[in-house]
Amino acid sequence: MINRLRAILPGGLGGLTGLACALCCAIPLLLAAGVLGGAGLAALGQIMPGIAVALAALTALAWWWSTRRRTAHASGCTGGACSCSQPS
Numbered sequence: 001m002i003n004r005l006r007a008i009l010p011g012g013l014g015g016l017t018g019l020a021c022a023l024c025c026a027i028p029l030l031l032a033a034g035v036l037g038g039a040g041l042a043a044l045g046q047i048m049p050g051i052a053v054a055l056a057a058l059t060a061l062a063w064w065w066s067t068r069r070r071t072a073h074a075s076g077c078t079g080g081a082c083s084c085s086q087p088s
Contacts, residue, residue, distance in 0.1 A: 006066040013062050017055040024048040 027044055030036035036044070 010063040013059040017059050020052040020055050024052050
């Protein structure tokens with residue numbers, strides 16, 4: 001379960017980060033098109049940049065978490081015999 005989470009989490013968070021960034025950039029276009037009003041601009045204009053930055057930080061943390069364990073574990077292991085103190 002953890003290995004599957006390590007494989008999926010960085011990509012999923014990266015997709016959400018890209019979506020949040022695209023929505024943040026689309027706010028002025030939606031305002032100009034009349035889809036979004038002044039109240040929507042006030043709400044989303046304050047929230048979306050913070051959400052995009054927070055998701056980018058979470059994506060970086062998830063990428064670090066998924067690669068840290070893989071590289072730390074692979075350096076001391078050869079074949080099927082593992083010399084690591086932690087199980088895989």
